[in-house]
Amino acid sequence: MSTLSQTLSATERTRLRRHAERGKTSRADLLAVLDAGMICHLGVVVNGTHLDGLVCARSVFSHSVNYRCAVVFGTARIVTDQDERLAGLRAVTEQLIPGRWDAVRAPTRKELAATSVLALPLTEASVKVRTGPPGDEPEDLELPVWAGVVPMAVSFGEPEPDPALRPGTVTPDHIRLRSGRAGAGRSS
Amino acid sequence: MSTLSQTLSATERTRLRRHAERGKTSRADLLAVLDAGMICHLGVVVNGTHLDGLVCARSVFSHSVNYRCAVVFGTARIVTDQDERLAGLRAVTEQLIPGRWDAVRAPTRKELAATSVLALPLTEASVKVRTGPPGDEPEDLELPVWAGVVPMAVSFGEPEPDPALRPGTVTPDHIRLRSGRAGAGRSS
Numbered sequence: 001m002s003t004l005s006q007t008l009s010a011t012e013r014t015r016l017r018r019h020a021e022r023g024k025t026s027r028a029d030l031l032a033v034l035d036a037g038m039i040c041h042l043g044v045v046v047n048g049t050h051l052d053g054l055v056c057a058r059s060v061f062s063h064s065v066n067y068r069c070a071v072v073f074g075t076a077r078i079v080t081d082q083d084e085r086l087a088g089l090r091a092v093t094e095q096l097i098p099g100r101w102d103a104v105r106a107p108t109r110k111e112l113a114a115t116s117v118l119a120l121p122l123t124e125a126s127v128k129v130r131t132g133p134p135g136d137e138p139e140d141l142e143l144p145v146w147a148g149v150v151p152m153a154v155s156f157g158e159p160e161p162d163p164a165l166r167p168g169t170v171t172p173d174h175i176r177l178r179s180g181r182a183g184a185g186r187s188s
Numbered sequence: 189m190s191t192l193s194q195t196l197s198a199t200e201r202t203r204l205r206r207h208a209e210r211g212k213t214s215r216a217d218l219l220a221v222l223d224a225g226m227i228c229h230l231g232v233v234v235n236g237t238h239l240d241g242l243v244c245a246r247s248v249f250s251h252s253v254n255y256r257c258a259v260v261f262g263t264a265r266i267v268t269d270q271d272e273r274l275a276g277l278r279a280v281t282e283q284l285i286p287g288r289w290d291a292v293r294a295p296t297r298k299e300l301a302a303t304s305v306l307a308l309p310l311t312e313a314s315v316k317v318r319t320g321p322p323g324d325e326p327e328d329l330e331l332p333v334w335a336g337v338v339p340m341a342v343s344f345g346e347p348e349p350d351p352a353l354r355p356g357t358v359t360p361d362h363i364r365l366r367s368g369r370a371g372a373g374r375s376s
Contacts (some may be wrong), residue, residue: 051342054284056363060292061299063281093251096242097338104248104333111249133350141352145292146360148353150285150367151345154239162321162335172334175244179338 013073014126024127033070033127035095051152057134058145066130066149073124079117088117099174156180201261202314212315221258221315223283239340245322246333252318254337260313264306276305287362344368 006027008014016023024030053066079085086107093101107115134147156179159171194215196202204211212218241254267273274295281289295303322335344367347359 053348054344054366056285056288056292058293059295059299060277060281060289061295061303063284063288063292065284089248093248096251096253097244100244100251101248104244104251105246105328105331107247107249111247115249133348133352136350136352140293142354143293144354144357146353146357146363147350148363149348149350150363151348153343153345155341155343156242157339157341160241160321160337160339162324162337164321164324164329165335166330166332169332169334175334175336175338178242 008125008127010126011073011124014071014124016126016128019128019130022128022130024129027122029127029129030070030122030125033068033129034072034122052131053149053151055130055134055149056147058136058140058143058147062134062136062140064130064134066132066151068127068129070125070127072120072122074120074122076118076120079119082112084119085112085115085117088119089115097174097178099172099177103172103174196313196315198314199261199312202259202312204314204316207316207318210316210318212317215310217315217317218258218310218313221256221317222310240319241337241339243318243322243337244335246324246328246331246335250322250324250328252322254318254320254339256315256317258313258315260308260310262308262310262312264308267305267307270300272307273300273303273305276307277303285362285366287360287365291360291362 008025008027008030010016010025049067049069051065051067055064055066057063079088089107090101133149136147158181159175159179161169161171196213196215196218198204198213237255237257239253239255243252243254245251267276277295278289321337324335346369347363347367349357349359
């Protein structure tokens with residue numbers, strides 16, 4: 001059985017208490033939320049929230065946001081195996097800029113010694129997602145107020161070359177793809 | 189003296205231990221970071237981080253991100269004064285969509301009773317900001333690798349009207365301004 005089809009079993013810590021109907025229970029849902037993130041907030045819990053839209057209702061009380069979030073509980077371990085450490089660093093780099101790892105100078109032994117890699121098992125987690133239009137009370141639907149969703153997303157801008165860049169250095173495909181800029185170009 | 193010119197005095201909890209040169213020490217810097225956010229993560233500490241750019245260096249080790257973040261310590265109090273409660277709810281709403289509060293139905297007494305408003309004084313806080321190009325080691329500067337910054341920002345898309353919207357309802361200015369769409373338009 002693929003791990004993607006596994007179900008997240010609620011524990012006392014991950015059982016959703018508010019808006020439980022927004023909960024997602026498959027491991028695939030969990031990985032989708034985590035994969036969509038560029039950073040997560042690591043505190044007593046890991047807490048990463050993506051905002052997808054501002055949900056504008058007719059009453060101020062019913063305003064909401066569309067979001068995807070995951071809360072993962074667990075104790076992180078320090079990764080010591082060298083191959084696993086490199087795989088972890090590559091995964092973090094590729095999550096931010098796909099294709100970057102193979103384009104740059106690999107870490108030296110000294111740089112690796114100065115870097116800690118932590119691993120956290122995704123065994124105890126909850127996922128919560130809100131999508132769709134506002135949920136106004138029936139008696140508010142006739143109010144003359146615009147209601148709907150203003151979608152939100154992270155966007156990437158035109159790459160800004162390092163002033164110290166060697167003249168004539170071409171902007172590589174993986175940078176143009178990340179910034180959403182089509183066509184070839186030179187940054188000098 | 190304006191509070192904006194006040195300095196954040198470091199405490200044992202807010203003293204920056206890593207990359208202290210990225211610290212900002214004025215109250216105006218703190219308010220600027222908090223004002224820029226749509227959400228913050230409330231945990232054992234309040235932790236809000238804005239990503240402004242992916243900093244691409246020639247070595248994988250020197251990759252970084254441009255960011256603005258603030259950490260605020262303190263004990264929140266429950267706001268009980270009715271005017272202060274309304275002012276707080278208005279501020280949260282206007283932070284997300286300027287102009288929305290006056291366009292929608294105000295909260296009823298019952299809705300207000302179902303809402304808690306918390307206040308947290310900004311008296312113990314640290315601010316950290318990174319801007320600018322990558323900081324490669326001198327010996328890496330001649331490598332034939334593109335380096336620079338891919339800027340990031342939150343962008344807002346075309347408003348999506350509620351399917352239950354009364355036909356002919358005009359998309360108001362405050363919604364078009366939030367979504368960055370110029371010109372008048374009807375959403376029906």
